[in-house]
Amino acid sequence: MAYLSDEKISFGIVIVGGGPAGMAAAVAAYDAGERDILILERDNALGGILRQCIHNGFGLHRFGEELTGPEYAYKYERMVEERGIAYMLDTMVIGIDKERNLTAVNRDRGIFTIKCGAIILAMGCRERPRGALNIAGTRPAGIYTAGTAQKYVNMKGYMPGREVVILGSGDIGLIMARRMTLEGASVKAVCELMPYSGGLARNIEQCLNDFDIPLYLSTTVVEIHGKERVEAVTVAEVDERRRPKLETARTIPCDTLLLSCGLIPENELTKDAGIPLDAITNGAVVNGDRETDVEGIFACGNVLHVHDLVDYVSEEAVIAGTSAVRYIRGESGRDADIALKTDGRVRYTVPQRITSLKDTVVYFRVADVYKDAYLVVKRGEEVLYKRKKQKLAPGEMETVKLTEEMLKGDGGELRLSIEMA
Amino acid sequence: MLDYIVIGAGVVGGLVARELTRYTDKVCIVEKEADVAMGATSANSAIVHAGFDAKEGSLKARLNVRGSEMMEELATELGVKYKRNGSLVVGFSDEDKKTLEDLLERGNKNGVKGLKLLDGGEVRALEPNIGEGVSCALYAPTGAIVCPYELCIAAVGSAMDNGARLEHGFEVKKIEKIDTGYRVFAKDGRMLEAAYVINCAGAYSDEVAEMAGKGGFSVHPRRGEYMLLDRECGSLVRSTVFRCPSKMGKGVLVTPTVDGNLLLGPTAEDISDKDDTSTTVEGLARVRALASEQVSGIGFGKVITSFTGLRSVGSTGDFIISCEDGFVSCAGIESPGLSASPAIAKYVVELLVASGARLDEREDFIPTRRAMHFFSELSVEEKNALIKEQPEYAHMICRCEGISEGEILNAIRTEPRPRTLDGVKRRTRASMGRCQGGFCTPYIVELLAAELGVDYTEVTKSGGGSYINVGRTKEA
Numbered sequence: 001m002a003y004l005s006d007e008k009i010s011f012g013i014v015i016v017g018g019g020p021a022g023m024a025a026a027v028a029a030y031d032a033g034e035r036d037i038l039i040l041e042r043d044n045a046l047g048g049i050l051r052q053c054i055h056n057g058f059g060l061h062r063f064g065e066e067l068t069g070p071e072y073a074y075k076y077e078r079m080v081e082e083r084g085i086a087y088m089l090d091t092m093v094i095g096i097d098k099e100r101n102l103t104a105v106n107r108d109r110g111i112f113t114i115k116c117g118a119i120i121l122a123m124g125c126r127e128r129p130r131g132a133l134n135i136a137g138t139r140p141a142g143i144y145t146a147g148t149a150q151k152y153v154n155m156k157g158y159m160p161g162r163e164v165v166i167l168g169s170g171d172i173g174l175i176m177a178r179r180m181t182l183e184g185a186s187v188k189a190v191c192e193l194m195p196y197s198g199g200l201a202r203n204i205e206q207c208l209n210d211f212d213i214p215l216y217l218s219t220t221v222v223e224i225h226g227k228e229r230v231e232a233v234t235v236a237e238v239d240e241r242r243r244p245k246l247e248t249a250r251t252i253p254c255d256t257l258l259l260s261c262g263l264i265p266e267n268e269l270t271k272d273a274g275i276p277l278d279a280i281t282n283g284a285v286v287n288g289d290r291e292t293d294v295e296g297i298f299a300c301g302n303v304l305h306v307h308d309l310v311d312y313v314s315e316e317a318v319i320a321g322t323s324a325v326r327y328i329r330g331e332s333g334r335d336a337d338i339a340l341k342t343d344g345r346v347r348y349t350v351p352q353r354i355t356s357l358k359d360t361v362v363y364f365r366v367a368d369v370y371k372d373a374y375l376v377v378k379r380g381e382e383v384l385y386k387r388k389k390q391k392l393a394p395g396e397m398e399t400v401k402l403t404e405e406m407l408k409g410d411g412g413e414l415r416l417s418i419e420m421a
Numbered sequence: 422m423l424d425y426i427v428i429g430a431g432v433v434g435g436l437v438a439r440e441l442t443r444y445t446d447k448v449c450i451v452e453k454e455a456d457v458a459m460g461a462t463s464a465n466s467a468i469v470h471a472g473f474d475a476k477e478g479s480l481k482a483r484l485n486v487r488g489s490e491m492m493e494e495l496a497t498e499l500g501v502k503y504k505r506n507g508s509l510v511v512g513f514s515d516e517d518k519k520t521l522e523d524l525l526e527r528g529n530k531n532g533v534k535g536l537k538l539l540d541g542g543e544v545r546a547l548e549p550n551i552g553e554g555v556s557c558a559l560y561a562p563t564g565a566i567v568c569p570y571e572l573c574i575a576a577v578g579s580a581m582d583n584g585a586r587l588e589h590g591f592e593v594k595k596i597e598k599i600d601t602g603y604r605v606f607a608k609d610g611r612m613l614e615a616a617y618v619i620n621c622a623g624a625y626s627d628e629v630a631e632m633a634g635k636g637g638f639s640v641h642p643r644r645g646e647y648m649l650l651d652r653e654c655g656s657l658v659r660s661t662v663f664r665c666p667s668k669m670g671k672g673v674l675v676t677p678t679v680d681g682n683l684l685l686g687p688t689a690e691d692i693s694d695k696d697d698t699s700t701t702v703e704g705l706a707r708v709r710a711l712a713s714e715q716v717s718g719i720g721f722g723k724v725i726t727s728f729t730g731l732r733s734v735g736s737t738g739d740f741i742i743s744c745e746d747g748f749v750s751c752a753g754i755e756s757p758g759l760s761a762s763p764a765i766a767k768y769v770v771e772l773l774v775a776s777g778a779r780l781d782e783r784e785d786f787i788p789t790r791r792a793m794h795f796f797s798e799l800s801v802e803e804k805n806a807l808i809k810e811q812p813e814y815a816h817m818i819c820r821c822e823g824i825s826e827g828e829i830l831n832a833i834r835t836e837p838r839p840r841t842l843d844g845v846k847r848r849t850r851a852s853m854g855r856c857q858g859g860f861c862t863p864y865i866v867e868l869l870a871a872e873l874g875v876d877y878t879e880v881t882k883s884g885g886g887s888y889i890n891v892g893r894t895k896e897a
Binding site for chain 1: 648649696698699700701702704705722724725726727728801804805808809812813815816817820821823855856857858859860862863867877878881882883884885886887888889890891892893894895896897
């Protein structure tokens with residue numbers, strides 16, 4: 001029997017990743033009328049990282065109810081199944097090119113290539129590891145990213161440690177502070193380098209305050225101790241330039257250090273394909289359709305920029321899914337090319353470019369905590385939009401809607417900025 | 422009764438053992454750790470030095486040049502990655518230029534081939550990213566790179582393919598002279614007898630020699646801190662860039678690795694603790710500052726890990742290699758120890774022959790070994806043929822380095838078999854990429870537990886008490 005010959009080798013839309021972004025993009029593409037869709041997922045089930053997020057808080061915006069991660073994923077899985085959308089599990093995409101040839105590998109087909117009408121990148125993100133943080137000290141067992149610990153506890157049923165210090169106050173770290181506590185571990189401290197938390201306010205309340213777990217802001221881990229297993233960490237406060245104040249150093253005995261120090265969109269495939277990335281988001285540069293600078297290749301979800309809520313991931317995936325359908329039908333309809341710029345207080349926007357005059361929701365994050373500030377959209381000196389915001393924080397993604405009215409104008413670049421009152 | 426006991430399974434012990442299996446299969450390697458390649462071999466500059474650095478006539482000089490000449494063929498035989506990328510010693514002043522001229526002269530005396538002095542323009546033509554202040558360099562085309570733990574694992578594996586035995590967790594505590602040779606006792610009560618003992622115990626080689634009554638030298642650890650950068654940065658330089666030694670010290674090296682990463686380091690700090698492999702804030706800052714002077718545009722945001730290696734510095738300033746009453750010591754094997762290691766193995770055999778040992782070449786010695794990374798070198802057709810037979814080769818475990826379950830299982834089933842996560846990592850590169858095992862570690866633990874027939878919680882990072890998990894969750 002020929003190993004690969006009688007297999008289908010071209011698809012209308014191929015989606016890389018079967019997590020919340022990939023599934024939502026597939027469903028949206030189907031609902032926009034496309035039938036020739038394939039999802040490629042590297043794990044042994046659809047759902048992505050949601051499968052290990054057994055806490056609730058998902059789906060309030062999308063489904064109007066509070067769901068756990070697996071429940072949220074299951075809703076989309078049902079939609080995929082009901083529509084009969086094809087997917088391959090345990091399938092790793094190992095390369096794509098600008099002509100939209102995609103190479104993947106799995107047990108049944110070996111290494112194979114698919115010709116794609118359009119590709120939607122939905123690979124998600126990964127966590128920043130210890131090595132990238134340059135923490136001095138020994139290199140024992142017991143140092144994990146919060147997500148790896150979450151996998152051990154929630155997927156495998158094992159405890160990665162009993163006495164825990166967490167560095168970084170990203171949402172997964174906060175969730176794991178509570179999760180480890182519920183499993184009988186003692187979480188001694190959550191240390192955050194910045195003077196504010198990187199996680200959602202509700203998670204600080206529900207995961208730390210409700211369990212009396214102390215959060216130390218402007219504090220970092222300066223040294224790891226222990227030969228075979230972590231025995232202690234030394235923490236110290238940092239000054240305004242984030243340098244440790246060694247006179248404040250103190251040692252906390254523990255057997256585990258969990259890291260929740262940022263998420264990095266996983267764009268190896270994107271880079272290899274020669275698709276330009278945004279230096280701030282670490283995701284592709286996209287237009288309002290979530291189309292990258294390479295025609296017919298789209299991106300959505302955490303591979304594009306890290307979202308706070310999965311609900312927003314799904315929302316963005318709908319844009320990518322429906323745009324991909326329009327693309328393969330030759331209906332992309334580009335009637336504009338407007339650059340979207342930011343000031344230093346707005347770290348980034350997605351999309352970075354507007355190529356259509358349709359109403360466009362722009363996602364953005366700010367660089368610091370701003371209170372009673374104005375969110376302003378300008379073209380040159382002309383103020384198109386101005387609204388007061390009580391509080392803006394780096395941990396919360398914000399949106400602003402650019403209307404057709406605002407976009408029309410003279411076609412010059414738009415600037416999104418924060419102005420202090 | 423064994424013919425040879427080799428104490429220490431670092432790169433020197435591994436290559437000595439393999440060399441001895443050319444003559445006999447009655448060889449046993451004893452290692453105190455849970456895996457081979459755990460000491461200086463696991464953390465060094467991964468450089469095959471050309472050989473201009475050591476004083477002419479010294480053992481370091483002789484064995485370096487000879488080892489460097491042997492390395493390519495040895496690496497090919499053992500399926501170990503090797504690349505002759507050339508090395509540059511860069512200078513910043515006229516004074517440095519004089520030092521480089523001295524080095525050139527010394528190198529010529531040592532028999533190093535192809536050495537050449539370059540001016541600033543010539544250096545930049547060769548290496549466009551060289552540091553702004555660099556005004557001259559000594560170029561050595563025979564400088565090369567190799568992965569030290571890969572070489573060690575392959576050497577031990579080859580020795581075992583040829584009949585040698587490996588005893589893990591065998592910490593030597595006593596050595597007794599007997600009529601027929603030596604009795605070597607481990608801390609846990611195990612005992613082995615052999616006609617000859619080869620002491621390749623690295624940082625502890627002075628203490629082991631003392632146990633046999635063959636002491637008289639000492640070894641102390643010199644800490645060297647390193648930073649390893651993402652493969653994205655590996656092409657910043659093509660050659661290994663050293664700094665000209667001066668009153669300001671030796672500088673660090675900036676080099677690509679055979680796996681395509683960029684490696685920076687080491688610092689040099691004499692310490693007393695033979696096991697202190699911790700990194701320090703000051704050390705890493707120093708690596709960063711020095712490396713930035715030598716090469717421009719290093720992306721420090723792309724550091725994926727930092728680590729410390731300990732060189733075993735001998736009290737004589739040279740390698741200390743001696744043979745007395747059938748007890749051979751290879752001690753003080755600091756830099757250029759890796760480069761010299763193939764020659765050290767030959768030299769040990771020569772010393773044994775000179776002392777009267779009978780060494781007849783076996784006809785059934787197998788010099789070659791399949792590369793651990795063989796899968797990555799296959800064509801797509803060959804990969805698919807193998808996947809058809811063993812579908813595990815299509816199941817990707819480590820996404821950053823692209824390592825499949827098949828490759829991991831192959832490593833776990835190949836001598837010397839790894840029993841720890843770090844052991845799997847050193848053999849396959851799984852979890853060595855930019856996410857540093859964030860995604861794949863739980864799967865590797867699972868594979869390791871199944872293959873070793875132990876519980877998930879028994880799997881360790883590097884042996885001893887380095888457990889990955891400490892128990893079950895409440896409901897599990």
